[in-house]
Amino acid sequence: MEYAEQARAMKKQQKEKEEAASFCERVERFWNWFVQNEQRLAQLVESRSSVETDTIILTFSEGTNQICRGLHFHVGGEYEFTFAVSGRDYLFYLLPYIIARRPQSLQHDWKFYPYMQSAQGEDFTIRMNDISASAGSVQVGMEYDAERNSFVLHFWSEALAQAEEQLAYTIFYLLMEHSIGEGASHIFIEDVQRAAGPQEGTFPLTELEGRMRQKIQEAGKEFYALPSERYTLYELNPEEGGEPRFDVLFGTTCFTGLVGDYYADDATNADGLLGCGARAVYLSFPIAGRDGQQVLDLRHQLQDRLESEVLGERGSGREAGILLGGAIGNERAYIDLLIYDEKTFEQKLRCLAGCGEEFSLGEFKRHSPLRPLAF
Numbered sequence: 412m413e414y415a416e417q418a419r420a421m422k423k424q425q426k427e428k429e430e431a432a433s434f435c436e437r438v439e440r441f442w443n444w445f446v447q448n449e450q451r452l453a454q455l456v457e458s459r460s461s462v463e464t465d466t467i468i469l470t471f472s473e474g475t476n477q478i479c480r481g482l483h484f485h486v487g488g489e490y491e492f493t494f495a496v497s498g499r500d501y502l503f504y505l506l507p508y509i510i511a512r513r514p515q516s517l518q519h520d521w522k523f524y525p526y527m528q529s530a531q532g533e534d535f536t537i538r539m540n541d542i543s544a545s546a547g548s549v550q551v552g553m554e555y556d557a558e559r560n561s562f563v564l565h566f567w568s569e570a571l572a573q574a575e576e577q578l579a580y581t582i583f584y585l586l587m588e589h590s591i592g593e594g595a596s597h598i599f600i601e602d603v604q605r606a607a608g609p610q611e612g613t614f615p616l617t618e619l620e621g622r623m624r625q626k627i628q629e630a631g632k633e634f635y636a637l638p639s640e641r642y643t644l645y646e647l648n649p650e651e652g653g654e655p656r657f658d659v660l661f662g663t664t665c666f667t668g669l670v671g672d673y674y675a676d677d678a679t680n681a682d683g684l685l686g687c688g689a690r691a692v693y694l695s696f697p698i699a700g701r702d703g704q705q706v707l708d709l710r711h712q713l714q715d716r717l718e719s720e721v722l723g724e725r726g727s728g729r730e731a732g733i734l735l736g737g738a739i740g741n742e743r744a745y746i747d748l749l750i751y752d753e754k755t756f757e758q759k760l761r762c763l764a765g766c767g768e769e770f771s772l773g774e775f776k777r778h779s780p781l782r783p784l785a786f
Contacts, residue, residue: 432688433688433689433751433752433753433754434478434505434508434687434688434689434751434752435688435731435751435752435755436688436752437477437478437479437687437688438478438508438509438512438751439512440477440478441474441475441477441478441509442512442513442514444473444474444477445474445514445517446514446516446517448473448474449517449518449519451470452470452471453490453519455467455470455471455486456486456488456490459486459488467486468486471484471486471492478509478687478688479686479687479688482494482502483495483496483497485527489520489522490519490520490521490522491521491522491524492521492522492523492524493523493524493526493527493528494506494509494510494524494525494526495526495527495593496526496527496593496597499683500597500638500666500668500680501668501669501680501683501684501687502526502683503526503593503594503597503637503638503639504638504639504666504684504689504733504735504749505684505687505689506525506526507525507637507639507726508728508730508751509525510523510524510525511726511727511728512728513728526592526593526594527588527589527592527593528592529590529591529592529595529620529636530546530589530590530591530617531620532617532618532620532621533617534546534547534617535589537582537585537586537589539578539581539582539585540574540578542570542571542573542574542578542579542582543570544568544570544571544582544583544586545586546586546589546590546615546616546617547615547616547617548568548569548570548615549566549567549568549571549583549586549615549616550566550567550568550609550610550613550614550615550616551564551565551566551613551614551615551616551618551619552564552565552566552606552610552612552613552614553565553619553622553623553626555626555630556601557630557632559601560599560627560630560632561599561600561601562599562600562601562623562626563601563602563603563604564587564600564602564603564604564619565603565604565605565606565610565613566583566603566604566605566606566616567605567606567607567608567609567610567613571583571605572608576605579605580603580605583603583605584596584603586616587600587603587616587619590616590617590619590620591619591620591623592620592636594635594636594637594638595620595623595634595635595636597638598635598636598638598641599623599627638665638666639665639666639733639735640665641665642663642664642665642736643663643664643665643667644661644662644663645661645662645663645664645667645670646660646661647659647660647661647662647674649740649741651741654777654778655695655743655773655779655780655781656673656674656693656738656740656745656773658740658741658742658743659738659739659740659745660738660739660740660741661738661739662736662737662738662739662745662747663736663737663738664735664736664738664747665735665736666680666691666735666736666747666749668680669681669691669735669747669775670736670747673775673776673777674777676777676778678776678777681774681775681776682776684749688751689732689749689750689751690749690750690753690774691735691747691748691749691750691774691775691776692747692748692749692750692772692773692774692775693745693746693747693748693772693773693775694713694717694745694746694748694770694771694772695743695744695745695746695770695771695772695773695781696743696744696768696769696770696771697742697743697744697768697769698739698740698741698742698743698744703739706739706744707739709744710737710739710744710746713746713763713766714734714737714746716762716763717734717746717748718734720759720762721756721759721760721762721763722734722748722756730751731750731751731752731755731756731759732748732749732750732751732752732756733748733749733751734746734747734748735747735748735749747775760784760786761786763786764786769783770783770784771783771784772784
């Protein structure tokens, strides 16, 4: 009994240690595991036609569990490994970092992707619950809102018309995300509706990305495939004497879901990030009677310093985090950050000691207090 109790205690301590690890540390564990098991993984890929899918998933999950449990991925031929966001938006801001940390020592010609990529117009088929549909057979109509730079889609096919509603939408979303990529789907597709029957002016789903690019280009806008590259302006109605960030007048962000969650008192994205060892935070300082342009200029100067002196080069695989955006309020200014390595971030943040500002740090979750920083 004493031995069993000790074993349980050791297992609990190990679990707590793993959960306390930063996202950076977890990614390092994943790649160490991948390198150590590369030969075994390569053999699974080479013999995937004769190996049960569950065996492949369970084996690769040993590695992805080093980051967090429940990560979705796809293993293809030619040593392809692709993570999948699968509706968890916060992963768009984590998965590219994992790929950027790929070790050069991997022997096989592995191809790693942070999320489902565009099929580049190629046709493919998805089968689910005895319903089979190909991207080329599904007809799509689209409505473009140039002001919002977004699309509403209508779809129809013989196969999906026979499926019950939920299954039809599930199959279409899978076809769409594989066809134009998960990134573009998340950024540009605002709504999807199943049509009652064939409609005029529709086209095969395989042509959707090309037509989207054309519409966006004609509107003088840019086509993005990665949500963290697209910044959006937002405006709010401030509240006097309210909680932190409730004085905000306007801001910019590349993670609208996180900002929306904060004001809706929803911690889905923040907790999802935390479950992977990352943390969404904001640096704040009082406006102290300065006019809007002065505060905006100062915020931009501080953001530049944070990126160059604290966070590190974005996309390098060596950064301690990334800039998400910022906001200006009636009382305070805010700089929004996603931290991959909290210890490194806090150490390097001391470079702001001589700025003359009274900085506070807050977690990007409603009701979280601001913590004054003493350098």
